[in-house]
Amino acid sequence: MVPQSSKANSILKWIWRLAFSIFFYLMLAITLRYFPINPDVAFLQIKQSEISSVPAYFSVFYIHVCSSAFTLLAGFTQFSNTILRKHPSIHKRIGIVYVYTVILLSAPSGIYIGYFANGGITSKISFMLLGILWFLFTILGIRMIKIGRTSAHEQWMLRSFALAFSAITLRLWKVILVFLFHPPPMDVYRIIAWLGWIPNLLIIEWYIAKKYKK
Amino acid sequence: MKKIIYVLLAIALVSCRKDKQPVTPTVTTIDNVEELHTEWYGSWVGDFEAEEYDQNKDIVYVNKINISIKKITYNDVIAQSIVAGNSRPLSGSFSSPDADGNFVLTEPGDNKYDGTFTFKIKGDTLSGSWTSINKNIPVTKRTFKLVKKQFAYDPELMLPEEGDYVDRYNPKMEKTEVTEDGETYNEALFRQASESVRTINGSTTALKEEGLKNLKKIDLEIIRNTIFARHGYTFKKKSVRQFFDPVEWYVPVSEDVSGDLTDLEKKNIVLLKRFEKYAEDNYDSFGR
Numbered sequence: 001m002v003p004q005s006s007k008a009n010s011i012l013k014w015i016w017r018l019a020f021s022i023f024f025y026l027m028l029a030i031t032l033r034y035f036p037i038n039p040d041v042a043f044l045q046i047k048q049s050e051i052s053s054v055p056a057y058f059s060v061f062y063i064h065v066c067s068s069a070f071t072l073l074a075g076f077t078q079f080s081n082t083i084l085r086k087h088p089s090i091h092k093r094i095g096i097v098y099v100y101t102v103i104l105l106s107a108p109s110g111i112y113i114g115y116f117a118n119g120g121i122t123s124k125i126s127f128m129l130l131g132i133l134w135f136l137f138t139i140l141g142i143r144m145i146k147i148g149r150t151s152a153h154e155q156w157m158l159r160s161f162a163l164a165f166s167a168i169t170l171r172l173w174k175v176i177l178v179f180l181f182h183p184p185p186m187d188v189y190r191i192i193a194w195l196g197w198i199p200n201l202l203i204i205e206w207y208i209a210k211k212y213k214k
Numbered sequence: 215m216k217k218i219i220y221v222l223l224a225i226a227l228v229s230c231r232k233d234k235q236p237v238t239p240t241v242t243t244i245d246n247v248e249e250l251h252t253e254w255y256g257s258w259v260g261d262f263e264a265e266e267y268d269q270n271k272d273i274v275y276v277n278k279i280n281i282s283i284k285k286i287t288y289n290d291v292i293a294q295s296i297v298a299g300n301s302r303p304l305s306g307s308f309s310s311p312d313a314d315g316n317f318v319l320t321e322p323g324d325n326k327y328d329g330t331f332t333f334k335i336k337g338d339t340l341s342g343s344w345t346s347i348n349k350n351i352p353v354t355k356r357t358f359k360l361v362k363k364q365f366a367y368d369p370e371l372m373l374p375e376e377g378d379y380v381d382r383y384n385p386k387m388e389k390t391e392v393t394e395d396g397e398t399y400n401e402a403l404f405r406q407a408s409e410s411v412r413t414i415n416g417s418t419t420a421l422k423e424e425g426l427k428n429l430k431k432i433d434l435e436i437i438r439n440t441i442f443a444r445h446g447y448t449f450k451k452k453s454v455r456q457f458f459d460p461v462e463w464y465v466p467v468s469e470d471v472s473g474d475l476t477d478l479e480k481k482n483i484v485l486l487k488r489f490e491k492y493a494e495d496n497y498d499s500f501g502r
Contacts, residue, residue: 030501042501045492049423118427171500178498184408185497186428 020075023168030171031069037062050116057116060109067105071164074098078157095157099142102160107135119186123193130197134163155208162204163197170196250286250308251335257282258340258360259465262297265343266355273352274298274452278459280466281331281340281360293319295331299450301469304331323347338362365446365465367474369417373440374461379407381432383453407457411436416482417444426485431493438486441479445471 033042039051039058050057077083077094084091114127141156170192177188262279279297286308293304306319317335321328326348333342341359373379385402410433414425417440426434436457439449443458446467458464468474475483 026500033501040488042492042495045488046423046427048488175498175500182403182405182430184428184430185493 017076023172024072024075026171027072027167028069031065034062034065046118047116054116057113060112063105064109064113067101067109068164068167070101071098071106072167074161075165078161099138102138102164103135106164107131107138110134117193119189119193122190126193126197130163130166134160137163151212155212158204158208159201162200166197166200169200247287247289250288252286254286254335254340255283257363257365257465257467259363260358260360262344262356262358264353264355265357267353271352274455276459277455278464278466279358279360280365280448281333281358282467291317291319295321296448296466296468298452298455299448299469300325300327301448302328306331317342321347327351333358363465365467367445368463369415369444369476371417371444371463372415373412373436373457375412377457377460379411379432379436379457381405381407381453382456405430405432407432407436411440416441416486417476417479420478421482421485423485423489426489429489429493431490431497434486434490434493438483438490441475441483442471445474447471 030042034044038044040048044051044058044061047057047061074094074097077090078098108131111128111131114131115124117123117127137156137160141153141160144150144153144156173192173195174188177183177191183191258281260279262277264273264275267273277298279295281304282294282296283291284294285292289307291304291306291308295302295304302321302325304319304321306317309316309318317331317333319331321330327346328348329344329346331342331344333340338361339359340361341357343355343357346354381404385404408429410429414421414437416437429437435454439454439458442449443461443464446465448466448469449455449458
């Protein structure tokens, strides 16, 4: 019974690693579409009013796109017990990169561009709230390890990464919704703005509850 | 003195002759350039229906045609045929007002799809047929019954309520339906435009990004092409013609209307194009 479940676990882990690698690659490809730097490329094609009327939008957008790709890197290393046990310095270094990137670059820029989000007030609130929570959870996560509370650290960092992972889930929901219902693009956007991160948080809360509050 | 009398006599004779015989020698030439039936001048518009065609080819049975008559004399007729993105000069003859099939007009012959138009005009209807010169093309004969319709640019014109604006040419095949026996079969999904194509006017309003963001590619394309349709552009793509040919006010008059577009329209076209490209690249893909 025990070996069987651990075998199932390790299969699950490998599926997760493979899926995460594929999505990480896709996210990198999306990021690379913005290079060479161009004010009229990809998503920015429908953001020309902001580009021309909000001077900071363009640079903040680029900060968000470039920095956020690095935060996803944490998904490869930070939740691996093997790395944590055998190479704690790798965990610490990548963790530091993650924390600084999130609190100095990705989250603040996300809140800022969230204010100009497509789809009106519905999606603006969602993206700004997402950015604020991401910032807070990450701060809490680093605070907990500073005071030595490792399990609280793990819990907050899981929540933080669940939000970072919304970059992938919101795009995945989009593909699913468009495939199933062919809705107009902004209707999709308003839905995925929320669908991208709320279920992630619920799942991670369920996982945390299962793991710690037995 | 005698000489003077002769001269005077001669002048008198000449002038007398002039008075008595008015213009007979020049009559024929004047008649040749005399324009006939100017009331028939202008655009005759209607369906151009396939009659003889290759059964194995996927053809467009009906296109909207405009036969525009420019000049009719006893010797020649000058006209233009505008259909399916093709504007061709026509020249030929008009036999006589009472004979049957009195117009025979040919296209120059240097285009694969050139042919000969034979028609007559009775009352308010121009009817006849067209046969291709080249017999190795999918449609070799088409017939038509056209009525006079004058083209006029009106920026206020909008697509009518009655159209369903479904793209019949580019279905997406999806294996979805499951019958009771557990069989699956392919179901064609057709793109349908939204209400916006009847409400957003790219000829009278400066379009804004905000107003276009919720539109699908098909909406953006139709809104942009409606600008061209108002100018009488003849569409080369059948996937575009399907939306405009049935529109009552639409009269194809030209292959190139770029010079007729207003500055407002040009700006809107650029914006719409950008959104079309974005929609094409991003609507159903992973990313945004």
